Amino acid sequence: MAHSTHTLEKGAAKAAPAAAVYSIRRPRSATAKKMFPYLLVGPAVLYLLAITLYPGLFAMYQSLFVVKFVNWSWAGLGNYTRIIQDREFWAALANTAIIGGLSLSLQTIIAMTVAFYCYRDPFVRGWRIVFLMPMLFMPSAVAFIWKLAFNDGRVISDLLMSVGLVSNNVDWLSSVWLARLTLIVADVWQWTPFLFIIFVGALQGQDEEIEEAARLDGASWGSIFWNISLPMMRPIIVVAVTLRGIDITTMFTNVYIMTQGTPGGATETMSYFIYRQGFRMFNFGYASAASVLMLLITIVIAQTIVKRAFKSGKS
Amino acid sequence: MASILLKNVVKSFGSFVGVQDMNLDVVDEEFLVLLGPSGCGKTTTMRMIAGLEHPTEGEIRIGDALMNDIDARDRDVAMVFQGYALYPNMSIYENIRFPLRMRQVPKAKHDDLIRRAAEMVELGPFLDRKPGALSGGQRQRAALARAIVRQPQVFLMDEPLSNLDAKLRASMRVQIKHMQRELKVTTVYVTHDQIEAMTLADRIVIMNKGVIQQIGTPDDIYSNPANTFVAGFIGSPPMNLIAGTAQNGTFSSAGIRVPCPANLSGNITLGIRPEDCQIGGDNLQGQVYGVEPTGDITYLTVRTANKNIEIKAGREFRAPIDSAIAVGFDTSRLYFFGEDGYRVGVN
Numbered sequence: 001m002a003h004s005t006h007t008l009e010k011g012a013a014k015a016a017p018a019a020a021v022y023s024i025r026r027p028r029s030a031t032a033k034k035m036f037p038y039l040l041v042g043p044a045v046l047y048l049l050a051i052t053l054y055p056g057l058f059a060m061y062q063s064l065f066v067v068k069f070v071n072w073s074w075a076g077l078g079n080y081t082r083i084i085q086d087r088e089f090w091a092a093l094a095n096t097a098i099i100g101g102l103s104l105s106l107q108t109i110i111a112m113t114v115a116f117y118c119y120r121d122p123f124v125r126g127w128r129i130v131f132l133m134p135m136l137f138m139p140s141a142v143a144f145i146w147k148l149a150f151n152d153g154r155v156i157s158d159l160l161m162s163v164g165l166v167s168n169n170v171d172w173l174s175s176v177w178l179a180r181l182t183l184i185v186a187d188v189w190q191w192t193p194f195l196f197i198i199f200v201g202a203l204q205g206q207d208e209e210i211e212e213a214a215r216l217d218g219a220s221w222g223s224i225f226w227n228i229s230l231p232m233m234r235p236i237i238v239v240a241v242t243l244r245g246i247d248i249t250t251m252f253t254n255v256y257i258m259t260q261g262t263p264g265g266a267t268e269t270m271s272y273f274i275y276r277q278g279f280r281m282f283n284f285g286y287a288s289a290a291s292v293l294m295l296l297i298t299i300v301i302a303q304t305i306v307k308r309a310f311k312s313g314k315s
Numbered sequence: 316m317a318s319i320l321l322k323n324v325v326k327s328f329g330s331f332v333g334v335q336d337m338n339l340d341v342v343d344e345e346f347l348v349l350l351g352p353s354g355c356g357k358t359t360t361m362r363m364i365a366g367l368e369h370p371t372e373g374e375i376r377i378g379d380a381l382m383n384d385i386d387a388r389d390r391d392v393a394m395v396f397q398g399y400a401l402y403p404n405m406s407i408y409e410n411i412r413f414p415l416r417m418r419q420v421p422k423a424k425h426d427d428l429i430r431r432a433a434e435m436v437e438l439g440p441f442l443d444r445k446p447g448a449l450s451g452g453q454r455q456r457a458a459l460a461r462a463i464v465r466q467p468q469v470f471l472m473d474e475p476l477s478n479l480d481a482k483l484r485a486s487m488r489v490q491i492k493h494m495q496r497e498l499k500v501t502t503v504y505v506t507h508d509q510i511e512a513m514t515l516a517d518r519i520v521i522m523n524k525g526v527i528q529q530i531g532t533p534d535d536i537y538s539n540p541a542n543t544f545v546a547g548f549i550g551s552p553p554m555n556l557i558a559g560t561a562q563n564g565t566f567s568s569a570g571i572r573v574p575c576p577a578n579l580s581g582n583i584t585l586g587i588r589p590e591d592c593q594i595g596g597d598n599l600q601g602q603v604y605g606v607e608p609t610g611d612i613t614y615l616t617v618r619t620a621n622k623n624i625e626i627k628a629g630r631e632f633r634a635p636i637d638s639a640i641a642v643g644f645d646t647s648r649l650y651f652f653g654e655d656g657y658r659v660g661v662n
Contacts, residue, residue, distance in 0.1 A: 212367050213400035215387045217461070218417035227413070231404035 056295075063289035068282065079289035089290060091265055092273035093297075095180075099269065100248040103184045108241055110188065111195035116225055119203035128200065131193045139190070143257035146186040150258070176266040179259050183267055186254050191244060198240045202233045238309035242302050249298050270294050317378035317468040317501055318343045319364060324373030326359050333359040335525040337373070341503060346495050348504045350512040351522035352548075357505045360522075361471050364503060366390050377469060388417075393462035394471040397478060399454045401446040407433075407457045408442040414465045432464040435494060452483045459491070463498060470495070470502040476511065488514055509549050513537070521545050543656040546586045552614070552625045554650070557585045566651070569620030570600045573644055575651055576660035583659070586650030589614075592626040596643015599624065603634045617642060 028036075063079055065072045083089050118127045134142070149155040150172045160166045172178045206229060214224045230237075252271035255261060261268035261276070268276070274294070278287030319341035326334040334356040341347045349357035362368040363375060366387030375382045382390055393414070401410050411429045420428070433439050436456035446454055455475060462470060475491070476484045492515050495502050506512055512519050513533045521528040521536065521544070529541040540546035546554040559568030561579035566572070573585065592599075594615075604618040608630070615626040617640055626642060634640060653659040 207398070207400070209396050209398050209400040210402060212365075212387075213394065213396060213461075214402070214413070214417075215367070216365060216390075216392060216394045217414035218388045219413070220388070223417060228402050228404065234404075 059288040059291050062285055063292050065285045067284040067288075072285075075285060079286050080293070082286065083289055083293065088265065088268070089273065092268050092270050095265075095267060096249060096251070096269045096271075099180050099183055099187075099267070100245065100251065102180075103187045104241065104245055104248055106184065106188050107192045107195055107244065108237075111192050111199050114192075115196055115199035115203055116229075119200050124200065124204065128197060131196050133193070134190045135193045137190065139253045140257060142186060142190050143254045146182065146189070146254070147258045150182045150185075173259060173262050176263060179263055179267045182258060183251070183254050186258065187248065187251065191247070195240055195244060198236060199233070202236045203229060206232065235310060238306060242306055245305075246298060246302060249294070319469060319501060319503065320374070320376040321360070321364075322374040322376070324360075324363065324370045324375060326356070326363060326368060327371045333525055334363070334370075337527060339520065339527070339530070341501055343501055344499045346492070346502045346504065346515060346517045348506060348512040348516035348519050349522060350506060350509060350519050350548075351528075353507055354524075355522040356525040357507075357520075357522050358473055361394075361473055361503055361505050364469070365392055365394050365471050390469075391467050392469040392471055393465065393467040394473065395455075395458050395462050395475045397474040399446070399458045399478075401454060401457055401461070403446050406443050406445055407438065407449070407460075410446065410457060411442075411461045411464050414461060418465060420465065428464050429460075432460040435463065435497075436460045436490070451479050452487065455479060455487065456490075459494070463494065463500075466498070467500065470500050470504075472502065472504045474506055475504075477506070477508070484511075491515065509551065513549070521548060523548075539658075540586070540650065541658055543584055543586070543652045546650060546652070550588060552589050554586045554588050555622075555624045556652070557587070557622055557624070559583060559585060561651070566649075568622075571598060571619065573598050573649060574646060575649070579651060579660050582654050584652040584656075586652060587624075587644050588648065589625045589627040591645040591648040592624070592642050593645070594626075594628055594632060594640070594642060596641055598644040598646075599642040601640060601642070603636055603638050603640050605636065606632070606634055608633070615640075 064075060064077070066075045066078070114127075114131070118124050121127065137145075150157075154169060156172075157166065157170045160170065161168075170178065172182050210228060211224055214228055219227065250271050251269050252275065255267055255269050255272045256275070259267040261272055270290070274287050274290045277283045277290060319339075321337050321339040324334060324337040324339075325332065337356075337360065339360075349360060351357045359368060363370050364377075364382075366382065366385060370383065377390060377392070401407075402413065405413065408429060411432055412425055415425050415428060429442075430439070433442055436459050438453065438456050438460055441449060441453060441457075446457065449457065455478070458475070472491070476487050479487060488511060491504075504511075504515060516533055518530060518532055519536050520530050523544050529536055529545045531539070536545060537549055540549065540554070543556055547556055557568050557571060559566055559571065560581065561575050561583040564574060564577040566575040566579070566583060566585050568585065571585070575583070575585075599617065599619065601617040601619040601624065603615065604623055605614075605616040607614040607616075611630055613628045613630060613632045615628045615632065615634070617624045617626060624642070650658065651660045
């Protein structure tokens with residue numbers, strides 16, 4: 001009796017097992033099989049292209065024009081030559097380097113110190129959760145909290161007065177270095193945990209037998225850390241600090257909410273400079289050119305650091 | 316150069332007792348091997364001597380000095396680890412130099428000491444390599460060089476050969492023994508491999524479940540095992556242990572009859588080493604279970620109603636499986652153990 005797959009019923013399925021059921025599907029062609037993986041990653045790739053590559057290319061294109069809303073006039077490299085002569089651009093670059101550099105150094109030192117003191121602590125899991133918390137806050141919320149603490153709410157001033165370090169209210173935005181300090185403190189508070197988590201993980205993953213061997217060789221905890229742990233962690237440190245460094249270079253939220261570049265542009269970072277050019281003064285072409293320059297600078301610095309670090313780590 | 320003394324040492328981890336009331340006296344310049352199955356407390360004992368673990372009770376002395384509260388780095392002991400524990404970021408030269416640097420040995424002496432240590436373990440050509448570029452055997456020799464370079468009071472070795480292949484293990488064994496004799500440094504060596512223990516040790520300490528079972532020279536432990544644990548642990552294949560009963564000067568079990576001291580009676584365990592049995596005789600009747608020729612010797616397994624008995628037969632010996640066989644024992648080399656597992660009927 002001919003078996004029809006269309007009339008498959010419970011009884012029939014039992015009698016004519018699996019093979020008949022699967023034969024309903026036609027076998028895939030070779031091309032379909034080859035295309036299947038691309039189909040799977042396709043949406044993600046399209047999404048990434050749409051939100052990164054397209055805007056990136058658009059910015060590069062736009063940087064070659066003087067743009068006043070719908071009026072585009074060709075400028076060639078004019079935006080770039082103007083930027084290179086723009087004192088505000090160089091100031092913003094210097095501010096980014098100063099604020100970012102100090103902040104990143106502090107974060108690295110604090111994270112490494114704390115990680116060193118608690119990586120063999122039995123409560124290290126608890127510490128990790130405690131230290132993780134600042135990272136979980138929304139960046140804009142953190143910026144508002146610090147704005148309140150420093151400027152609007154005067155919490156820090158009151159604290160300093162109560163321990164007698166200052167006698168009057170401190171106007172944090174009145175001095176170049178105080179204003180920069182507020183940005184550094186906010187950034188250190190929120191992002192030191194990121195480095196801490198990575199460093200403590202690396203230290204915990206270190207072979208305990210090696211530590212014991214060094215101990216018996218007569219090394220103190222400090223010299224074990226300095227001579228063995230630190231060199232072994234080098235690649236991890238480089239990657240973590242580079243990631244953090246890239247993030248800091250694009251520092252915007254804190255500047256926008258806490259200082260707006262004051263006093264006198266002393267806290268205007270690159271991102272804020274680009275924002276001001278683009279969305280306050282509507283020099284879209286100029287802002288695009290600045291973005292492109294910044295991208296180039298970031299890539300070159302990051303590449304150099306990573307390459308050099310890994311090269312000398314190997315030899 | 317120093318003796319080591321452990322007096323009533325106890326180590327517990329929570330409710331688990333790792334080492335129980337241990338008393339041990341390691342003589343100056345001695346090569347002492349702690350032997351036992353995994354989890355018997357031998358490594359814990361060594362780590363307590365090193366200062367990496369602290370005893371729950373008891374005293375540990377190196378030389379005459381009480382070590383209980385002395386930090387590991389101040390004990391002047393060197394340890395070789397199972398996993399080598401070389402510093403991967405340093406060259407072999409720097410690895411060997413590390414203990415000298417840490418102990419503030421004058422810099423002018425470093426190079427000479429390092430080269431001498433490296434020469435001793437035949438590592439001269441590899442000094443500028445990183446540990447990652449060496450083979451397992453070379454790494455272990457680098458670890459040895461790092462241990463000997465500063466001439467410590469005591470060497471501790473925690474299964475240093477167990478990550479190596481059999482051939483390399485044999486040659487390293489000889490090298491370690493030779494080196495220890497030359498340097499005359501008191502050495503405590505932990506292993507679960509009885510061949511290593513037998514070949515290296517001046518004295519062996521056999522441990523089980525945190526308790527010392529027997530302390531003695533390799534010969535002593537082989538020919539006078541104190542209990543069934545030691546008897547069954549030492550020897551390859553180990554001693555046959557056969558449960559049976561003794562009555563009127565005769566020990567009997569299924570298919571086995573041997574004379575025994577007249578004062579023994581009741582449940583007794585008979586011990587007989589595979590090499591003390593010969594084909595033909597009237598002590599054992601059974602069937603051939605397996606014949607395993609290895610070239611220089613043939614292992615024969617004989618089945619009785621209760622137990623399989625291992626026998627070392629001559630190199631030419633062959634027999635069909637399941638054929639009947641009679642075996643004689645060297646009755647001057649029989650061991651009898653009481654119900655508590657300890658030796659009985661010894662004059």
